[in-house]
Amino acid sequence: MATRKNPEAKGAEGANVSKDDLLKYYRDMLLIRRFEEKAGQLYGMGLIGGFCHLYIGQEAVVVGLEAATKEGDKRITSYRDHGHMLACGMDPKGVMAELTGREGGLSKGKGGSMHMFSKEKHFYGGHGIVGAQVPLGAGLAFADKYMGNDNVTFAYFGDGAANQGQVYETFNMAALWKLPVIFVIENNQYAMGTAQKRSTSTPDLYTRGEAFGIPGETVDGMDVLAVKAASEKAVAHCRAGEGPYILEVKTYRYRGHSMSDPAKYRSREEVQKMRDERDAIEHVRELLLAGGHATDDDLKAIDKEIKAVVNEAAEFSKTSPEPALSELWTDIYA
Amino acid sequence: MATEVLMPALSPTMEEGTLAKWLVKEGDTVTSGQILAEIETDKATMEFEAVDEGIVGKILVAEGTAGVKVNTPIAVLVEEGESADAVPAPAAAPAAAAVPAAAAPVAAEAPAPVVSKASADWPEGTPMKTMTVREALREAMAEEMRATPEVYLMGEEVGEYQGAYKISQGLLDEFGAKRVIDTPITEHGFTGIAVGSAFGGLRPIVEFMTFNFAMQAIDQIINSAAKTLYMSGGQMGCPIVFRGANGAAARVGAQHSQDYAAWYAQIPGLKVVMPYSAADAKGLLKQAIRDPNPVIFLENEILYGRSFEVPVLDDFTIPFGKARIWREGTDVTIVSFGIGMSHALEAADKLAAEGISAEVIDLRTLRPIDYDTVLASVMKTNRCVTVEEGFPVGSIGNHLSATIMERAFDYLDAPVINCTGKDVPMPYAANLEKLALVTSDEVVAAVKKVTYR
Secondary structure (H helix, E strand, C coil), X not given: CCCCCCCCCCCCCCCCCCHHHHHHHHHHHHHHHHHHHHHHHHHHCCCCCCCCCCCCCCHHHHHHHHCCCCCCCEEEXXXXXXXXXXXXXXXXXXXXXXXXXXXXXXXXXXXXXXCCCEXXXXXXXECCCCCCHHHHHHHHHHHHHHHCCCCCEEEEEECCHHHCHHHHHHHHHXXXXXXXXXXXXXXXXXXCCEEHHHHCCCCCHHHHHHHHCCCEEEEECCCHHHHHHHXXXXXXXXXXXXXXXXXEEECCCCCCCCCCCCCCCCCHHHHHHHHHHHCHHHHHHHHHHHCCCCCXXXXXXXHHHHHXXXXXXXXXXXXCCCCCHHHHHCCCCC | CCEEEECCCCCCCCCEEEEEEEXXXXXXXECXXXXXXXXXXXXXXXXXXXXXXXEEEEECCCCCEEEEECCCEEEEEECCCCCHHHCCCCCCCCHHHHCECCCCCCCCCCCCCCCCCCCCCCCCCCCEEEEEHHHHHHHHHHHHHHHCCCEEEEECCCCCCCCCCCCCCCHHHHHCCCCEEECCCCHHXXXXXXXXXXXXXXXXXXXXXEXXXXXXXXXXXXXXXXXXXXHCCCCCCCCEEEEEECCCCCCCCHHHCCCCHHHHHCCCCCEEECCCCHXXXXXXXXXXXXXXXXXXXEECCCCCCCEEEEECCCCCCCCCCCCEEEECCCCEEEEECCCHHHHHHHXXXXXXXXXXXXXXXXXXXXXXXXXXXXXXXXXXXXXXXEECCCCCXXXXXXXXXXXXXXXXXXXXXXXXXXXXXXXXXXXXXXXXXXXXXCCHHHHHHHHXXXXXX
């Protein structure tokens, strides 16, 4: 088992977290990782087709942000969306069966990896066009403001999307109209194969809202407690009617951009160093053990439980039938 | 030397206007750049400045006069010591000049062609009122906004400016800034925000100042609005209307003159409406706002000012996918939509004078298309000509031709001819622009070809 070697790793001290919280984050992050590993496996077996973008390495981002949400809050993201769906409580069976294009998938097999939604969980996709989800997310916040509730929308996008024009059009209107939206920039340092320094004139993406008067901060995305603390601050800002907030969450994806990406643009050592020294799940594991919140056996039991959930999802995704041929012609119009 | 001050053209489509207010009186000395009058165009009330210096010798058109044609002399400037009486009176005062605006009918342009058969869209005996397409669109939005709090209007200049084409005039006053929202000039962004708000439970109406600018936003229209219901397995609908001026206006060049009918009609998940008359504009827009799907509503700047009879009903809607037969005939079927209908109906009049009886069908909606009405007509007349303003390649006419060939081949006595705009970017020069657009004479020629006359 790898141990966390980063001497600067922050503990639970100061962050307002209970044992139950820590266990929940551990469980949620582990579910995402094991789910994604299984998805990668099923892709290799030809059961999942097309594009499949895994979230492995970035788990603490969405789990930390979700920790500050309440019922009614909305979330929307890009095509790297499996983690977001699991973190907001969507059924792993439905997600996996969508990946395999089956009737039991969340979109009845018609959306695929990049296009899933849940009205019940207030998850608004799953969008395949880089950056398009940013104005859509502001629009969700617009609807909440129009209806006069205090819900907040989390609009996630990557460092690559941060260079799209529509993001800045959205920053302007979100600030102008004080929309309750948190722009979460998941900076995993690579826009597909282009390192941030090759694509971005100034590295600090959290400052990109300055021209519009949107406050922003950068967060260690490998530390779920740091992400949670930042999320709480941003949420408070939005709920108070102060308008949008930008969180640049520095993270790292361990896998390629998609399943077909050999990731030649970075060294194996770079990836291994992140895994060894900065892994977000390991971090929480250490906190649980060091704080006496859980024993090795407790954590093994959780691992086993998660594995069972993922295996059940995989099994369902293989046995759920393909959609009926008549489904080709449904859901085009309401 | 006395100088005539002429009624100015203050917008690309302005042919006449209202002299709303004089800011000078006879005997006043004016300098160049001084505001002489306020003139109401088809779009807005404009200030009209003096170009020349002089003394206002005579005011020829009283304030409040409506229907003053462009280039009509409205005042005379004289030099010091010169008498205005020395100036010869204009040859003929404009006919409308004597009628104050308040009493003048809003309809200033040629009356719409008469419907030759009772309309299927409203009951017999329904009282009618004359209304411009502009007023019909405004009424449709106002009525639906009164009925449904989730309906809001968003776009450039829709609020305080009262609409670039005055479609939204008065709506800000009635519904407030929460529901009539002025946006920055940022089509891609505000379209995405509107689509997101529809996912979130609202029913937006997005006004594009013209559909040319919607190209900036076409990804959000097609990839986000049109496809999400399908991609979500039926969970996430997008009730939204995208509306605005489409097609050529007048002399605004290539980037501002394009008909997007065929573009949007290609996309499953969208509904596409392109009305011609004011009654259709009203009934179809109300229907569009109530529709749970994204609707592209293609208006036309030149048609905004045209007047038609509109039924006076508490709640008047027109279902999508029902063509209207404007004129029954036996020799040929002319199918059109939007402003193409002006050419189709004009051609039918010319053909009637030559003894050719044309049936004229207005599709009204392009997705869904009322194939049945078109096919039934073609099976009767055995000939078909289509008319549209858009480019010829991949046109609505092409699609109709293919459908007619597949489903009514044995009934055809001649190939279907598509009359379209020419396959060129829209030129600016007046003569070239005229050449680029489809005309009623071209429709007449096509009909003669398919009827072998």
